[in-house]
Amino acid sequence: MKATSLHLRFAVLLAVLGLTALGGCASSDLVRVQPWERATLADPLMRPDRDALATAMTEHVYFSRESASGGRGVGGSGCGCN
Amino acid sequence: MSLRIKFWGFLFLLFTSRTCVRADVRVGDAFPALSVLGQAGAELPAMAGKVMLIDFWASWCAPCKESFRVFAQMHSDYRARGLVIVAVSVDEKQGAFDSFVKKLGPPFIVVRDKDQQLVRQVSVPAMPTCYLLGRDGRVRFVHQGFYGAETDRLVREQIDALLAENYSDS
Numbered sequence: 001m002k003a004t005s006l007h008l009r010f011a012v013l014l015a016v017l018g019l020t021a022l023g024g025c026a027s028s029d030l031v032r033v034q035p036w037e038r039a040t041l042a043d044p045l046m047r048p049d050r051d052a053l054a055t056a057m058t059e060h061v062y063f064s065r066e067s068a069s070g071g072r073g074v075g076g077s078g079c080g081c082n
Numbered sequence: 083m084s085l086r087i088k089f090w091g092f093l094f095l096l097f098t099s100r101t102c103v104r105a106d107v108r109v110g111d112a113f114p115a116l117s118v119l120g121q122a123g124a125e126l127p128a129m130a131g132k133v134m135l136i137d138f139w140a141s142w143c144a145p146c147k148e149s150f151r152v153f154a155q156m157h158s159d160y161r162a163r164g165l166v167i168v169a170v171s172v173d174e175k176q177g178a179f180d181s182f183v184k185k186l187g188p189p190f191i192v193v194r195d196k197d198q199q200l201v202r203q204v205s206v207p208a209m210p211t212c213y214l215l216g217r218d219g220r221v222r223f224v225h226q227g228f229y230g231a232e233t234d235r236l237v238r239e240q241i242d243a244l245l246a247e248n249y250s251d252s
Contacts (some may be wrong), residue, residue, distance in 0.1 A: 038209070039174060
């Protein structure tokens with residue numbers, strides 16, 4: 001067997017191994033939470049807005065602290081007075 | 083076998099093996115045997131020669147709760163004509179399963195896939211998903227999700243069609 005042929009085969013083998021390994025990065029199976037595994041995600045505790053009062057308070061603090069940005073969804077001067 | 087054939091065969095297997103792991107159950111496929119559920123909490127029916135509706139659900143899935151009401155009515159309407167409804171829970175916690183079943187009191191067969199073996203084998207795409215099987219045990223229709231009256235109407239049409247089919251065991 002010629003040396004060039006061996007080199008070619010070695011290069012192809014490396015390429016296939018590389019593609020196989022990189023293919024794993026593209027596979028959704030690695031990171032995807034399966035539909036039957038979503039009990040924790042479906043828990044009401046996972047909702048950030050589950051408590052209306054706490055949400056209103058957080059929004060107000062955020063609005064006050066952010067000052068000039070105008071808060072979240074509310075027009076204002078950024079003085080933190082309202 | 084020459085070294086060259088072995089080499090290219092090895093590369094082919096290496097490259098294709100990754101894509102052969104998942105085996106989703108699709109329309110036309112034979113549905114896996116329910117015996118993988120083992121002692122699932124209820125006596126499992128024989129599948130051969132029956133039109134079956136197999137529903138995958140979970141206690142944490144809101145549309146599943148709504149679907150139970152509809153399936154209960156279907157069970158009452160079609161049981162005499164030979165429809166068997168099996169609702170397979172994917173709940174990991176026995177307590178959640180028990181309290182859901184106790185609350186809704188479904189009249190059809192309800193089992194728990196405690197090791198999530200069947201659901202993995204079927205590779206259910208969403209919660210809930212129901213599979214309608216013909217008398218030959220093959221999947222004929224798949225309903226991903228539950229859309230109230232629309233799903234109810236479609237499933238009933240399909241059940242009627244499946245029950246009307248002639249079936250011979252030979």
